[in-house]
Amino acid sequence: MAEPDAILSDLDLEGWFFCESQLTAPWGLALPGGRLAALHAVLEGRCRIDLRGNGVARELQAGDVAFLPLDTPHALRSGPDVEAIPVADVPGLDRRDRQMVRLDHGGGGDHVTLLTASFRTTGSLAPVALSGIDPLIVIPARNHVKLGLLLELCRAEHHAQGFGQSAVLRRLGEILFLVTMQVLAQRGSSGTGWLSAINDPGLGRVLEAVHSRPGDIWSVDHLAKIAGMSRSSFARVFHDRLGMTPMRYLTMLRIDKAAARLAKTRQPISRIARQCGYSSVPSFTRAFAKARGTTPSQFRNQAQALQAD
Numbered sequence: 001m002a003e004p005d006a007i008l009s010d011l012d013l014e015g016w017f018f019c020e021s022q023l024t025a026p027w028g029l030a031l032p033g034g035r036l037a038a039l040h041a042v043l044e045g046r047c048r049i050d051l052r053g054n055g056v057a058r059e060l061q062a063g064d065v066a067f068l069p070l071d072t073p074h075a076l077r078s079g080p081d082v083e084a085i086p087v088a089d090v091p092g093l094d095r096r097d098r099q100m101v102r103l104d105h106g107g108g109g110d111h112v113t114l115l116t117a118s119f120r121t122t123g124s125l126a127p128v129a130l131s132g133i134d135p136l137i138v139i140p141a142r143n144h145v146k147l148g149l150l151l152e153l154c155r156a157e158h159h160a161q162g163f164g165q166s167a168v169l170r171r172l173g174e175i176l177f178l179v180t181m182q183v184l185a186q187r188g189s190s191g192t193g194w195l196s197a198i199n200d201p202g203l204g205r206v207l208e209a210v211h212s213r214p215g216d217i218w219s220v221d222h223l224a225k226i227a228g229m230s231r232s233s234f235a236r237v238f239h240d241r242l243g244m245t246p247m248r249y250l251t252m253l254r255i256d257k258a259a260a261r262l263a264k265t266r267q268p269i270s271r272i273a274r275q276c277g278y279s280s281v282p283s284f285t286r287a288f289a290k291a292r293g294t295t296p297s298q299f300r301n302q303a304q305a306l307q308a309d
Contacts, residue, residue, distance in 0.1 A: 010125065010211055010257060013177070018170045019101040019116040020158065023047070025109030028077035028084035036126055038071040038118035039177060043155045045112030048077050049136065056136050063141040063151060067180050069130040071118055078110065099166035115154050117173030123256040124291070128242060128249075132193015139183055146179050197241045202227035202234070206246070214254050215277045220246055250277075255291040258284070262296055263303035269296050 013036070023029075023045075030052075031038070040049065042064045049066050050057035052073040057080070060066055068074060075084035087093070087103075094102040141147035150172060157168050185195055197203040206223050210216075223246050224234035238246045254276040261272045273284035273296075288296050 010123075010253065010260075013119045013121050013126065013174075017101065017116070017118045018099070018173050019103055019114075020169060021103040021105070021112075021114040021116065023078070023103070023112045023114065024106030025078035025112075026082045027106035028075060028082040029087045029090060029105075030075045030084040031073065031087055033068070033071040033073035035071040035118045035120045037130055037177065038068045038116070039173075039180060040066045040076065041115040041151055041154060041173075041176060042066075043113040043115055043151060043158060045110060047112050047114070048080060049138075050075050050077075051136055054135070058136065058138050060138065063148070065139045065141060065147060065151075065176065065180055067137045067139065067184075068135060069133040069137070070127070070135065072135045074136070076114070078106070078112070099170045113155075113158060115158075115169065115173060115176075117177060119177060122259065124252040125249075125256050128244075128252070129194040131243070132196055132241075133184065137184065139180065144179075144183050147176075147183065150176050150179060192241055192243070194242065197238075200237075200241070202229055203238060203241060206234075206238070210250055210253060214250070214257055215275050217277070218247075218250055251287065251291070254278070255288060258288060258296070259292065259299060259303075262300040263307070269300075272296070 017035070021029075033052075040060070042060045042062050044062050046059070046061045048057060048059055051068075052075065058066065077084055090103065090105050092103055092105040094104070139147065141151045154169065154172050154176075157165055157172065185198060198207055206227050209226055210218060210223070220235055221231055224231045227234045227237075229237065235246065238249070242249060244252075258272050258276045261267055261275070262269070265272075269284070270281050273279075273281050276284070278284035278287065285295055288294075288299070292299055294302070
């Protein structure tokens with residue numbers, strides 16, 4: 001099996017929304033979804049989650065992490081018959097803290113504390129990484145030591161109300177997402193998608209190789225040898241699991257890595273091109289513009305202007 005957290009570092013996840021919620025029954029929240037992924041960690045109390053339109057619903061209790069790999073529209077509520085109000089319309093939503101939105105809402109009954117984190121990305125590979133997974137996965141932290149420790153830290157920070165609390169909870173939300181992905185990778189999958197591929201011994205070796213050395217001169221024949229398969233079998237299995245050819249996956253990986261380096265460093269474009277497997281700046285520029293709709297220079301200027309705001 002490939003090392004999933006090493007590959008996760010290439011997904012270039014960006015925190016979009018973090019919220020600490022204090023809710024008292026009866027209450028119901030309708031969340032629009034549409035981001036890359038979302039999770040809700042129940043720090044205290046009990047509630048219910050259901051996905052809009054497909055009848056999937058689960059009861060949650062303190063210590064549970066509800067993970068939505070593609071942030072399907074969903075509702076959280078204190079009970080099955082409670083109306084869910086669009087979260088943007090709920091009174092008590094406090095956006096003054098740039099690190100962490102806070103929500104205090106409900107009718108004064110049984111109490112629940114939630115930590116919510118949802119993520120977006122400008123990369124192309126993240127949706128691939130999160131494909132092939134059930135739309136709602138509930139993980140009891142009591143069954144996983146690291147998740148349990150993280151939730152204890154979240155609870156402690158929630159009650160501490162000290163300096164830097166919002167920043168700490170935000171970072172814990174990010175770590176919670178990564179550890180949740182580790183847990184899912186360890187579970188394995190026999191279906192399609194990225195988690196299925198990294199748990200396949202041959203495909204896992206291929207993914208680890210290209211993610212660690214995207215600038216190497218790769219070919220389908222070379223990758224098939226790493227996988228221990230014939231060229232035709234490898235190409236078929238890779239496409240069946242990931243929905244694209246190995247070379248398409250490699251191109252997406254290279255462009256994502258290049259975009260991250262353009263946005264976060266001042267390295268010369270020629271060096272980034274070489275690091276990401278392109279023999280010349282013109283060939284890199286053509287590939288980048290085709291994938292992102294802009295040249296590397298324009299992308300860098302736009303990304304770094306946004307960071308400066």
